Amino acid sequence: VSAAYVLGDWGSTRLRLFRLVGGDVTDRAEGPGITMPGTVPARALAGRLAAWPDVADVTLCGMAGARGGLIEADYVPCPAAVDDWRNRRVRTEVQGVAVAVMAGLSDRSAIGVPDVMRGEETQVFGAVALDPALRAGDHRIVLPGTHGKWARVVDGTVQSFRTCPTGELFALLGGASTLTGDDKPGRGDFDQGFARGLERAGEATVAALFEARAARLLDGRGRDWSRGYLSGLLIGSEVAAQADGPVVLIGDPTLCGLYGQALTAFGHAHREIDGDAASLAGLKLARGTA
């Protein structure tokens, strides 16, 4: 009997799979996002698993459990302890291999305001598993991204969270909008724009967005400056509105670096936990390997 198994995070834009034996990663694979046009989830997963014929079971988090995903899984309401979450996984089979799909979390702690996550909870619980300091007391764990999450974790339980779609906003405004405009060269680089955006963060965000364009037209700023400005303004505004003390950042190092700058500018301490490490630790917890 093979001891090999697969852990994975299937998001809207990317599938990431890890093959493990015991506690060690022996191989990895990537695939298409689960909501990308033309993706048939069971077929896409079967295709990836074909390269690993000895795998006994698969554990997936993320949009794999969304409606229209591999199999729909619940949202566990906050406050959500790790066992509440683990017990709500659902099971299916893909080409004879047992697949467990983890639930997401939901939150209504702000009266009347619904919120959801799928996938980030795995990194949050993983970070708690990795770092004993997070198991007791009140912590703010932040996962920057397309739909960034600010989770309040108390004694290892996700008490509440709030989603900031800052990454999606930046992609839209920094892409095809009129705010960053054409490719004509101009003065200033991304970092200079970012610093200026941070300065204006905390003001009325929508009005402040327009400096990205006006500075190009009046002050000869280039597209890089303008994109940096939007990034600084949006990340800074998120941090100004959400941060209330020290923060643990989980995610891509470059993005965490930008959030770190914003947190420092607003006087909040921060440290980072590697996103892949947190994912793997959470998925091991999910499977019951850890």
Added chain:
Amino acid sequence: VSAAYVLGDWGSTRLRLFRLVGGDVTDRAEGPGITMPGTVPARALAGRLAAWPDVADVTLCGMAGARGGLIEADYVPCPAAVDDWRNRRVRTEVQGVAVAVMAGLSDRSAIGVPDVMRGEETQVFGAVALDPALRAGDHRIVLPGTHGKWARVVDGTVQSFRTCPTGELFALLGGASTLTGDDKPGRGDFDQGFARGLERAGEATVAALFEARAARLLDGRGRDWSRGYLSGLLIGSEVAAQADGPVVLIGDPTLCGLYGQALTAFGHAHREIDGDAASLAGLKLARGTA
């Protein structure tokens, strides 16, 4: 000698031309936005003018004066009186017809914050020409739109202004974003969503955006509700940040209606001036017809 002349507003998405004799509009025409791919400004204008061979002169405002437009015109810095603005027009010729292109306005009244407009100043000066009550005292004139403008007009002079790219943000987020999502039917219409968005306006806007998606996933809301929610949240946030008293709205009646609801919700009086009437009055001023 013909007394016929043309007044027009050439924006990024649309050209609007009026043929007049004396003070009366005798015909109108539309054409493509000046920055739309494939638009060669002089050729596009010549094509439209061909239908009116007796026209003696043309006066244009808007993006006609932008770099890459018909001919580049200045930005007149605020505070800008009507004569400051009229005197900065530039002249060119299209197929033998004299064309005057009006300047835009720029503002730096908030230290270090650049802002620009092209076209809206014509409606502002036009509104002042139409309405004697606006010629003295301190007024807030608001032109909702893709790049909405909040102008402070003191004794008929544009003292300062601020641009809110709320319309562009709504088009991006309400279009291809994940926030409003798919077309699956659900509970609630645009107006109900708008009312809920207004309720949440004034909170941290970026985080509040995500209710558009979470309410679809957790509460079965439909796309219309979700788009209404974004509209109410964005317009409400703009009004909450910018309004400091009574407002004169100029523009499209449907859009002005939404801004009117938001102003009422935040306790500010408002009245409307018709956008076409303001444009024409401003263009007549620009030409020296009024």
